[in-house]
Amino acid sequence: SQTIHQWPATLVQPVGSPLSLECTVEGTSNPNLYWYRQAAGRGLQLLFYSVGIGQISSEVPQNLSASRPQDRQFILSSKKLLLSDSGFYLCAWSLVSYEQYFGPGTRLTVT
């Protein structure tokens, strides 16, 4: 069966520090991968999606970047965090179907 992992589960970082969040998927090949952010009490905002290795599409301009160095690995990064980057970050995967499957999420607090 397929499994999606995210780490760390929680993170507290100072403003201006770098960020690296990792997501890996097991049990499937060539998945579509997604990064979402959810601010407190808000819906999910799609940040990036990827249909293959090295293929990244960005939905909104921001202080973040994404990379997909391997088929089942998706990384969210920032060189310098802003206070507004705080939120709940979710990675998701899907195949050519309608359902997306989400990871457990990373709660990021920028202080």
Added chain:
Amino acid sequence: DAKTTQPTSMDCAEGRAANLPCNHSTISGNEYVYWYRQIHSQGPQYIIHGLKNNETNEMASLIITEDRKSSTLILPHATLRDTAVYYCIVRARQETSYDKVIFGPGTSLSVIP
């Protein structure tokens, strides 16, 4: 993709049916209705989807009106563990191999003992 409108919050007594409405008056003929839910501090979980026929699975039932402009997710016997934010989404299958799911604020369902 069509936009959806859901109530901000709802309460339901434990053991009773929870009926969560969703309006999608601008839905296109090739767009499906999807429901996800998100329990606090967890990732969203897929519940059910449908095109125009009513659908039922082990988690819930989905009732879509004949004109497809609205739908209702039914949790037949709500439990405390069903307390979550429920998202209604409509979208068409993409021509390419990716699909983007855009979540609005959803309905916060509280199941009360």
